[in-house]
Amino acid sequence: MKIKKLILLVVMALISTLSFSQVTRYWIGGGTAHFTNGAKWSLTSGGPPIGGTISWANNDIARFDANSGSPTVNYSSSTDIGKLQISGSITLTIKNTHSVSRTFTVRASTSDALTVAAGSTLIISGESKNTTIRMYNDYGVTANISGTVKVVTGADGGIGKFEKGSNATINFNSGSKYQHDVNSDALPEATWHTTSTCEITGVTSSKPSNINQSFGHFIWNCPGQTSDISINDSFTVKGNFTVASTGFSELRISYSTSRSIIINGNFLLNAGTFILSKSGASSTMHVNGNFTINGGDFYISQGGGLSLLNIDGNFMLNNNRTIWMSSGSGYTGLNVKGHFAMSGDIRPVSYTHLRAHETVLDLVCRLLLE
DSSP states (O other), X not given: OHHHHHHHHHHHHHHHHHHHOOOEEEEXXXXXXXXXXXXXXXXXXXXXXXXXXXXXXXXXXXXEOGGGXXXXXXXXXXXXXXXXXXXXXXXXXXXXXXXXXEEEEEOOOSTTSEEEOTTOEEEEEOSSSOEEEEEOSSTTOEEEESSEEEEEBOTTSOBEEEEXXXXXXXXXXXXXEEEEESSSSBOOOOEEOTTOEEEEOOOSSSOOBOOOSEESEEEEEOTTOOSOEEOOOOEEESSOEEEEEOTTSEEEEEESSOOEEEEXXXXXXXXXXXXXXXXXXXXXXXXXXXXXXXXXXXXXXXESSEEEEEESSOEEEOTTOEEEEESSSSEEEEEEOSOEEXXXXXXXXXXXXXXXXXXSSOEEEEEEEO
């Protein structure tokens, strides 16, 4: 009887080991193929193909490295794996090819559940429907991004999405980048290193949600923008905030609702139209570094309310550009602590007067609308 019990325990232990064994597979040979295609996977980096059809367990590891080329990996059913790891300065594109939206979930409760090494890029691309890479909703499930993650719109209109469960973590580390090349949707909720970059490039008619975060560098570069966009969120930029393009439309921080922005680095307007507040909003923008306009037009206010632009560094208005204090009935203030350099124009409305006080170390300009 004891022998039978012992045999039963051994069999159960063996079954348990087989059920929970973890397999690490390496993509080989670049190209385009389905995620389950065994001809594209090896048990060693650059090794021989496994062959057949791969059945992925939710604790298995998928690795893409220097021997993986820069592949496009398709999947057509919702997929769960343990870890997704990308290195070797490659570009990996993951795409859902099914006729309905599908999710690719990463589940391991470890700090390397999803990794994109410096120099490598993960592109999440829609096709006819959406492609979502999601960090499973559990404590310890962590994405560490040191390279680039880019979400894009597919040829047939589906979009890429990068998201997490509320208990998971996404870290954009030093020098990393997230590029949002889709209209609307949502930015990943993440911890952003001061030298990481969040770049918005795909907005045409609707802003992404989740802008109320503390970013590293923040870039708005949407040459295809066709509608005026109101962010209507307060947020912090630990690095630099650059407006590179707003298409033929406006980028507004607030419309009707009062908001504030804190920029620990510099602010740069290179092209487009930037409006701090519009309609009845009372908003504040505080720049701890320098404020530079190289192109485009900057409005502190277009409407009522009280709007303030505070600059601790230098004010530089270049290339004969214009900063508009107000084109409405509100109150605006411009406070500059650093040097004031201008080859352009500051335009108050006709019924205002400008008070200026300047010392060697401090220059403060205030415009009071009466």
